Amino acid sequence: MTQVELDEIKQIYQEADLLFSSEQVDQAINHMAEAISASLSEQNPVVFCVMNGGLVITGQLLTRLNFPLEASYLHATRYRNTTSGHSLEWKVPPMSAFRGRPVLIVDDILDEGHTLVEIMDHCRREGASAVYAAVLIDKRHDRKAQPGLKAEFTGLEIEDRYIFGYGMDYKGYWRNAPGIFAVKGL
Ligand SMILES: O=P(O)(O)OC[C@H]1O[C@H](OP(=O)(O)OP(=O)(O)O)[C@H](O)[C@@H]1O
Numbered sequence: 001m002t003q004v005e006l007d008e009i010k011q012i013y014q015e016a017d018l019l020f021s022s023e024q025v026d027q028a029i030n031h032m033a034e035a036i037s038a039s040l041s042e043q044n045p046v047v048f049c050v051m052n053g054g055l056v057i058t059g060q061l062l063t064r065l066n067f068p069l070e071a072s073y074l075h076a077t078r079y080r081n082t083t084s085g086h087s088l089e090w091k092v093p094p095m096s097a098f099r100g101r102p103v104l105i106v107d108d109i110l111d112e113g114h115t116l117v118e119i120m121d122h123c124r125r126e127g128a129s130a131v132y133a134a135v136l137i138d139k140r141h142d143r144k145a146q147p148g149l150k151a152e153f154t155g156l157e158i159e160d161r162y163i164f165g166y167g168m169d170y171k172g173y174w175r176n177a178p179g180i181f182a183v184k185g186l
C-alpha cells in the first residue's frame, strides 16, 4: 500500500464517529456470554469463529464461557475488503467434527445476513443437532436475506452505516480499532 493510501486509512479513523466505546462493547459481550452460557452450558457445543471478522469477538467471548466446549474456525468472505457484499466465497469450510452436536457460529456482524444463513444451512446439512448464531452487531435496515432475520445472541444494534472496529474492517484495516466506529459519510 502506498503512503497516499495509508494516509487515507489514517484519515478514515480520525474522522470516524464513535458509536460504542470499548467499555460499552465489553458490557455487551458480558451479556452475550451470560445468555450463551444459560442456553448452552450443558450442551457440549462446537464453537466456530467466522474468520476474519469474527476473530476479536470470538476471542473475547470464549474466555467468558466457563463450560466445556470445543473451539474452531471456518473462513467465508462476501465483502473481500470492500464495502459492499458479493456472493459468499468459502475459503475454509468447518474442519472440526460436529455431526450430532450443537454448533455455535460466532461472527462480528449480521448485516444483510447472507453469510450467516449460508453458514448455518451448511452446518445443518452436515448434521449439526442444532445451530445457533452469536453476533456482536446487528445492523438495522430492511435488506435482510430473510425478513426478520436475527441471531440467537446479539450484542448491540446499530444504525445503517458502514462500521469498523472489534474485528470489522474498512478496506482490510482497523479490525483492531478499540470501539465501534462509523465511517464518515457512509
Ligand atoms: O450479513 P452479511 O451482509 O452477509 O455480512 C456479514 C459478513 O461480512 C463480513 O465478512 P467479510 O465478507 O467482509 O469478510 P471478513 O470477515 O474477512 O471481513 C462480516 O465479518 C460477516 O461475516
Ligand code: HPA
Binding pocket: 079, 109, 111, 161, 162, 163, 164, 168, 169, 170
Ligand atoms: O458495516 C460493515 N463493516 C465492516 N464489515 C462489514 N461486513 C458487512 N457489513 C459490514
